[in-house]
Amino acid sequence: MKSYLFILRKPAHGGAFVQEMLDIILTTAAFDQQTSILLLDDAVFQLKKGQQPERFGMKDTASIYPALEIYDVKHIYAEAESLEERGLKPGDLCLPIESVYRKDIPGLMRRHDVLFPG
Amino acid sequence: MKFAIQINAGPYASNAGHTALRFIEAALASGHEIVRVFFYHDGIYHGLKYATPPDDEFNYAAKWSALAQRHRLDLVLCISAAQKRGLLCRDEAERQGKRDDDLAAGFRIGGLGQLVEATRHADRFLVFG
Numbered sequence: 001m002k003s004y005l006f007i008l009r010k011p012a013h014g015g016a017f018v019q020e021m022l023d024i025i026l027t028t029a030a031f032d033q034q035t036s037i038l039l040l041d042d043a044v045f046q047l048k049k050g051q052q053p054e055r056f057g058m059k060d061t062a063s064i065y066p067a068l069e070i071y072d073v074k075h076i077y078a079e080a081e082s083l084e085e086r087g088l089k090p091g092d093l094c095l096p097i098e099s100v101y102r103k104d105i106p107g108l109m110r111r112h113d114v115l116f117p118g
Numbered sequence: 119m120k121f122a123i124q125i126n127a128g129p130y131a132s133n134a135g136h137t138a139l140r141f142i143e144a145a146l147a148s149g150h151e152i153v154r155v156f157f158y159h160d161g162i163y164h165g166l167k168y169a170t171p172p173d174d175e176f177n178y179a180a181k182w183s184a185l186a187q188r189h190r191l192d193l194v195l196c197i198s199a200a201q202k203r204g205l206l207c208r209d210e211a212e213r214q215g216k217r218d219d220d221l222a223a224g225f226r227i228g229g230l231g232q233l234v235e236a237t238r239h240a241d242r243f244l245v246f247g
Contacts, residue, residue, distance in 0.1 A: 001239070002238055004237075009196075016159070016161060016202065020158065020159055020199060023198065023230060024158075024230055024233065024234075027229075027230040027231055027233070027234055028234050031231060031234045031235075031238075033234065033238070077152050114243050115243075116237075116243070116245070117245050
């Protein structure tokens with residue numbers, strides 16, 4: 001078993017990219033690998049409360065996140081500065097996340113075998 | 119060293135595919151192993167048989183096919199990303215009532231499990247694009 005850290009940087013609904021990243025995350029977890037997620041930059045918007053993308057015919061990617069728990073995805077981290085720069089507090093998100101300061105991210109990355117950019 | 123490679127950008131959208139090709143050539147020349155090259159997102163267009171760039175321009179599908187033949191590379195296009203973008207293998211084309219498959223020589227269709235498996239067996243995982 002390897003430990004994977006998926007480093008997501010893009011907001012949802014800008015194309016199929018985020019949805020396709022979530023497919024890889026689900027597959028990795030389904031293959032019983034230790035799987036964690038780090039939301040950086042505009043990716044913190046992926047978990048913003050109150051999105052209604054289905055009104056525009058888009059897939060609700062935020063709703064996939066609660067299912068990740070069933071797949072034993074270990075941790076969902078968000079960079080504290082990315083949240084702050086965008087005026088978001090952890091309470092504005094639809095899931096509890098672990099907030100990580102920018103200075104601690106290199107250490108977080110070093111604790112994983114595979115860094116998966118997205 | 120064993121490398122797993124993922125390519126996410128379309129052939130003419132960025133230099134990701136070009137850089138990946140050059141990296142793989144250099145890695146093989148140095149005696150390293152390429153476990154698998156996995157094409158995802160718009161990267162699947164690297165395997166489109168019908169791409170016909172002008173003669174004096176870079177033909178990605180042809181380059182990959184030649185490289186795969188020379189080094190027995192495993193080039194895998196993600197099935198869900200490819201089907202969504204209209205690029206079908208022979209079985210799926212027949213099932214959908216379409217006439218032909220769209221894959222350039224040396225490419226095959228596979229699932230995301232093959233990407234995860236490649237990253238598990240590799241010493242290094244590199245993503246281009």
